[in-house]
Amino acid sequence: QVQLVESGGGLVKPGGSLRLSCAASGFTFSDYFMTWIRQAPGKGLECISHISSSGSAIYYADSVKGRFTISRDNAKNSLYLQMNSLRAEDTAVYYCARGLYSSAWFLGYWGQGTLVTVSS
Amino acid sequence: EIVMTQSPATLSVSPGERATLSCRASQSVSSNLAWYQQKPGQAPRLLIYGASTRATGIPGRFSGSGSGTEFTLTISSLQSEDFAVYYCQQYNIWPWTFGQGTKVEIK
Numbered sequence: 001q002v003q004l005v006e007s008g009g010g011l012v013k014p015g016g017s018l019r020l021s022c023a024a025s026g027f028t029f030s031d032y033f034m035t036w037i038r039q040a041p042g043k044g045l046e047c048i049s050h051i052s053s054s055g056s057a058i059y060y061a062d063s064v065k066g067r068f069t070i071s072r073d074n075a076k077n078s079l080y081l082q083m084n085s086l087r088a089e090d091t092a093v094y095y096c097a098r099g100l101y102s103s104a105w106f107l108g109y110w111g112q113g114t115l116v117t118v119s120s
Numbered sequence: 121e122i123v124m125t126q127s128p129a130t131l132s133v134s135p136g137e138r139a140t141l142s143c144r145a146s147q148s149v150s151s152n153l154a155w156y157q158q159k160p161g162q163a164p165r166l167l168i169y170g171a172s173t174r175a176t177g178i179p180g181r182f183s184g185s186g187s188g189t190e191f192t193l194t195i196s197s198l199q200s201e202d203f204a205v206y207y208c209q210q211y212n213i214w215p216w217t218f219g220q221g222t223k224v225e226i227k
Contacts, residue, residue, distance in 0.1 A: 044220045044221050046218070059214045059215070062215075095163055105211035106166060106170075106209070107166060107209075111163065112163055
């Protein structure tokens with residue numbers, strides 16, 4: 001079955017960096033685009049970055065552009081999010097997600113999330 | 121970016137009653153609209169995509185309608201497990217955006 005498992009969250013000081021990982025299993029990872037979504041405590045959902053199946057097309061939300069970098073390693077079935085220059089407002093649970101189908105943009109599978117806390 | 125507005129923010133419903141949730145887009149998203157359910161401490165779960173297609177395993181009491189800028193999620197007869205927060209999401213144009221959510225609570 002499809003599994004997405006995020007890791008790498010934790011407590012970091014403002015201005016610091018963190019790298020999140022998402023380990024995928026149960027499907028052909030290289031066939032699917034992947035997306036990072038975050039949810040601040042008690043708040044709604046925000047799509048922050050998206051990468052095509054090959055990694056050739058990458059998109060960012062304005063809120064993270066220039067600070068975060070999405071990447072993937074199809075040989076390792078893994079998705080990454082490098083987060084630099086972190087701010088208090090980046091505090092959130094970060095989810096990785098996959099489209100329901102390989103050609104679908106709606107998010108049918110989600111990981112359990114990893115919490116990032118930015119605080120001094 | 122496309123702004124998604126959900127109403128109401130909170131909906132108080134008795135078990136067995138019907139719930140109607142609304143979602144409005146600031147510009148047309150065609151039928152590229154999904155609905156998700158989220159329970160405390162859990163990741164969102166896809167309910168509806170293409171504005172009206174139920175995802176696999178979603179009970180028939182959930183239905184979606186609309187196109188363009190106006191969308192509705194209807195839960196025909198609320199069960200105890202349906203009390204949760206519901207989000208709409210447009211995936212027509214990046215950045216894909218969510219509404220702020222509607223909390224369906226027990227009346």
